[in-house]
Amino acid sequence: MPVESLVTVAIGKSLFSFGLMAVIAMLSAVFIHALVAGLGAVKRRAERRAAPLPVPAVATPKPCVAGIDPAVVAAIAAAVHATLGARHRIVYIGDTAQPSSWTAETRARQHGSHDPHREH
Amino acid sequence: MFDASYLEIFQGIATLVDSEPHIMIGRIGLMLLGFVLIWLGHKGVLEALLMIPMGLGMATVNAGVLTFAGGKKGTLFLDPLAATTDQVVTQMQIDWLQPIYSLMFSNGLIACLVFLGIGTLLDVGFLMARPYRSMFLAICAEAGTLVTFPLGVAMGLPMGEAAATATIGGADGPMVLFSSLMLAPQIFVPITVVGYLYLGLTYGGYPYIVKALVPARLRAIEMPVESTRPISSGEKLVFAVVTCVLLSLLFPVAAPLFLSVFLGVVIRESGLKYFYELFSNQVLYGATFFLGLVLGVLCEASTILDPKVLILLVLGIVALTISAIGGLLGGYVLWFVSGGKYNPVIGIAAVSCVPTTAKVAQKLVSAQNPSSIILPHALGANISGVITTAIFAAVLVSVVRLPG
Numbered sequence: 001m002p003v004e005s006l007v008t009v010a011i012g013k014s015l016f017s018f019g020l021m022a023v024i025a026m027l028s029a030v031f032i033h034a035l036v037a038g039l040g041a042v043k044r045r046a047e048r049r050a051a052p053l054p055v056p057a058v059a060t061p062k063p064c065v066a067g068i069d070p071a072v073v074a075a076i077a078a079a080v081h082a083t084l085g086a087r088h089r090i091v092y093i094g095d096t097a098q099p100s101s102w103t104a105e106t107r108a109r110q111h112g113s114h115d116p117h118r119e120h
Numbered sequence: 121m122f123d124a125s126y127l128e129i130f131q132g133i134a135t136l137v138d139s140e141p142h143i144m145i146g147r148i149g150l151m152l153l154g155f156v157l158i159w160l161g162h163k164g165v166l167e168a169l170l171m172i173p174m175g176l177g178m179a180t181v182n183a184g185v186l187t188f189a190g191g192k193k194g195t196l197f198l199d200p201l202a203a204t205t206d207q208v209v210t211q212m213q214i215d216w217l218q219p220i221y222s223l224m225f226s227n228g229l230i231a232c233l234v235f236l237g238i239g240t241l242l243d244v245g246f247l248m249a250r251p252y253r254s255m256f257l258a259i260c261a262e263a264g265t266l267v268t269f270p271l272g273v274a275m276g277l278p279m280g281e282a283a284a285t286a287t288i289g290g291a292d293g294p295m296v297l298f299s300s301l302m303l304a305p306q307i308f309v310p311i312t313v314v315g316y317l318y319l320g321l322t323y324g325g326y327p328y329i330v331k332a333l334v335p336a337r338l339r340a341i342e343m344p345v346e347s348t349r350p351i352s353s354g355e356k357l358v359f360a361v362v363t364c365v366l367l368s369l370l371f372p373v374a375a376p377l378f379l380s381v382f383l384g385v386v387i388r389e390s391g392l393k394y395f396y397e398l399f400s401n402q403v404l405y406g407a408t409f410f411l412g413l414v415l416g417v418l419c420e421a422s423t424i425l426d427p428k429v430l431i432l433l434v435l436g437i438v439a440l441t442i443s444a445i446g447g448l449l450g451g452y453v454l455w456f457v458s459g460g461k462y463n464p465v466i467g468i469a470a471v472s473c474v475p476t477t478a479k480v481a482q483k484l485v486s487a488q489n490p491s492s493i494i495l496p497h498a499l500g501a502n503i504s505g506v507i508t509t510a511i512f513a514a515v516l517v518s519v520v521r522l523p524g
Binding site: 003020024028031043091 | 241247248249251252254255256258259262265266267269270273274276279282283286349351352354355358359362363370400490491493495504507508511512515516520
């Protein structure tokens with residue numbers, strides 16, 4: 001077969017493969033979206049069923065960051081400032097759980113894999 | 121006095137002097153290249169974990185060529201040309217790396233082990249939180265494979281070899297190894313070596329492409345705060361299990377790789393701590409070490425110096441460059457659609473060199489704006505890139521094998 005014909009066949013196969021890959025990838029995205037939405041709805045329904053009866057409101061100091069005591073936020077901010085300096089900002093404060101520590105470890109490894117001489 | 125020339129005692133030098141000029145130059149050049157890889161790995165320009173064992177293996181194997189009985193030249197490392205069962209078994213009793221090559225490398229096991237380890241490092245929650253954008257970017261970042269396949273055929277490569285070389289555009293080392301074993305077993309060594317060499321270059325080379333194509337003010341864009349809910353381990357588990365089975369159903373040819381990567385994800389999300397420790401440490405780094413070492417040892421001049429290597433070098437760099445441009449163009453599309461709120465640098469992370477390109481993206485953005493955090497978006501695109509690369513490679517393997 002002449003080279004021109006082979007190139008034409010290759011272009012056809014490449015475009016077909018790319019198109020099929022794109023369709024399957026976007027279907028995967030739809031599946032992921034449906035999965036997250038479906039499991040989220042199930043979770044919310046379970047939480048509603050397990051929700052306790054409403055209790056009378058009690059006046060409490062208003063937290064400055066989503067439900068965290070302002071004193072805790074201030075302490076964390078001071079610790080971060082003392083450790084890392086002023087060029088950093090706190091993006092998120094939350095409880096650590098076992099999977100989170102794994103994630104943190106993985107992130108530290110991902111960040112440090114190009115610098116294997118340093119301890120992370 | 122016994123009669124022996126110094127060249128008979130120092131056989132490495134004897135075989136060097138005695139070889140064809142192109143082999144002699146090739147051996148010296150590959151020894152020097154080995155030194156350069158070690159140096160660049162040590163300096164952190166290239167991926168040290170891969171390049172240091174690869175560089176030393178490459179330099180040593182080209183130094184340690186000796187003459188066997190019958191005048192045949194070879195090494196005591198491995199013989200990739202051993203084909204029959206008798207030859208392989210004989211070589212396994214002589215060459216120290218032959219067992220690793222025959223039982224782990226040439227059947228793709230080492231690629232699967234690396235993938236299994238990578239799977240334990242993947243937090244698919246980043247992808248599940250923003251599936252459409254991540255997948256869109258990953259599709260764009262496959263442009264290199266799309267363009268390089270016909271380009272390879274135009275440059276004279278057979279269909280299978282061109283397709284296998286084009287998968288370098290997916291920037292996924294185990295996938296390149298797998299595709300070349302399936303589509304071009306006769307030149308899988310040079311394809312894989314070229315692929316890994318270039319993948320090692322992405323960390324140093326991609327920042328130049330990003331800086332050339334994305335102006336500083338766009339690199340500094342801060343991503344808006346998202347209202348995504350946390351994805352639970354159970355949801356990630358369901359996603360991994362269902363996706364693995366569905367993709368294997370569609371593409372049995374890539375089922376071992378799908379199983380490897382998603383098994384890693386499942387181990388991570390199931391809380392199997394001992395398996396997680398094993399696969400994310402010993403297995404991943406052990407497999408990476410032997411992958412680098414065997415790749416280096418395979419670069420013996422008489423094995424690697426194929427006239428096609430020059431074509432492969434050109435196609436490899438073209439594939440990775442076009443994939444990077446494709447990813448960045450995808451980033452620009454999202455930037456435009458979002459009204460200028462999306463940082464287009466995230467597109468480079470869709471080139472699935474996990475996690476290098478995600479790190480490159482965050483590093484470049486941080487250099488312009490230290491308070492811009494794009495890593496969650498970049499890792500989502502990065503993980504999508506692994507999935508689209510696996511799908512593309514599986515489709516290519518199936519389609520190229522079809523007649524016509």
